Amino acid sequence: MTTIGFIYPDHAAEDDYPLAQRLLGDVARLTVAHVYGTDLHAVPELRDLGSPERLREGAASLAAYDPDAVVWACTSGSFVFGHDGATEQVAALARDSGTPASSTSFAFARAAQALGLRRVAVAASYPDEVAEMFVQFLAIEGIDAVSMSSADIDTAAEVGRLDDERVVEIAMSGDHPDADAVLIPDTAMRTVGLLDTIESALGKPVLTANQVTVWEGLRIAGLSPQAPSLGALFRQVAGSEADHVS
Structure with a gap:
């Protein structure tokens, strides 16, 4: 079974991921690894949360599951670096994980497009x-x-x-x-x-953030399943060729 790894900051709504896996009919294994930092919605703290060191730690935690793709499941911890910085963040994550990689910020852009x-x-x-x-x-x-x-x-x-x-x-x-x-x-x-x-x-x-993060992980792993209960994104978009942000 295809495994998608998600690096998720701290603890809040990570139960959205096993729920999404069930609603998708278990077409892929959605695995969550946590990284920890201050959860304040402020730019310095968000930059620390999305730092290369923390994402390397997350990628290392996911390695045991042999993921086919990895996504940094944090919107603010990616876009606070600006578009160029978020691009480099994902490129570094791809190098560290040895898999296609993305982040929730790019997931929103790709889903909207x-x-x-x-x-x-x-x-x-x-x-x-x-x-x-x-x-x-x-x-x-x-x-x-x-x-x-x-x-x-x-x-x-x-x-x-x-x-x-x-x-x-x-x-x-x-x-x-x-x-x-x-x-x-x-x-x-x-x-x-x-x-x-x-x-x-x-x-x-x-x-929504967790919805598009799951969709993006599946997309970059080469999957495009439909799931009526996961919104228009999963009803209307299928069969698109996978690529990843680099």
Whole structure:
């Protein structure tokens, strides 16, 4: 069975990954390894969390599972390095793991492009300063954020404690009538089990951090399974040739 390895920061919503594996019908093994640091949504702390040393540690932890692809499952811990820095981060991860590699920031870009999305609304849990950096990253990838809302939550641990009602509320309040989709960028937020609910309520595609991270891992490993309960991304995009960010 194909194995996808995910390097996940600390603990918050990592149970989205075994849930996604079940919803996908176990077409691949989704394996999570943790790295640890301060979970504050602030640029210096996020740069430390996504440092080469931590990702090498994560890659080493995953090596025992012989993964076919590895993804850094952290949006803010990648885009805070800027587009060039995030590109180098993924290239280093590919070298360290000996596999195709990517990160959640690139997963959002590739997923939006696969769906043909060019105008999106960003519904972030981060403070404004951090959320703006995600908007800038998307712009370099040709994706225009027509609106951005931020819940201004300071830590990933707090995001991981949000109940379903609050997650749906963040998604709904972050929508914009000119947006083709809503992007929810924090891997600390449990969203995999809520995709149908949110998309039905909004009437448009929703891309969430753990959803696109799983999709990206499968894509770079050469898989493109469909899963109706994992949102428009897994219903509408299939059969695309795998490549990886380098």
